[in-house]
Amino acid sequence: MSDPVMAQKGPYSLDVEAGTTYWWCSCGRSASQPFCDGSHKGTDFTPMEWTAPRTRKVHFCGCKQALNKPMCDGTHGKI
Ligand code: FES
Structure with a gap:
């Protein structure tokens, strides 16, 4: 599998609504x-x-390399 593109080196912090489904970009x-x-x-x-x-x-991962996808887990600080 190829590597994802880093959309940004840090999370996207957004308000989400209970029960709403979101489709997180992994590429x-x-x-x-x-x-x-x-x-x-x-x-x-x-x-x-x-x-x-x-x-x-919530804080969605922007670097696309979090171990806890789709949420930021601080992995962006090591790349
Ligand atoms: S933005 Fe990817 S781990 Fe933080």
Whole structure:
């Protein structure tokens, strides 16, 4: 599998709503970061489905290399 593109070296902090499903971009090519816009077509990547367990602010991974995808886990600080 090829490496994802780093969309940004840090998280996207957004408010999410409980019960809403989000499609996190795993390839890094989407113009609608941190979400999928279909740009992964033709790559090895597919978006990751994530449903918010509660309404709150979350930090989606922007570097695309978090071990705890789709959330930032600080991995961006080591790359
Ligand atoms: S932005 Fe990827 S781990 Fe923080």
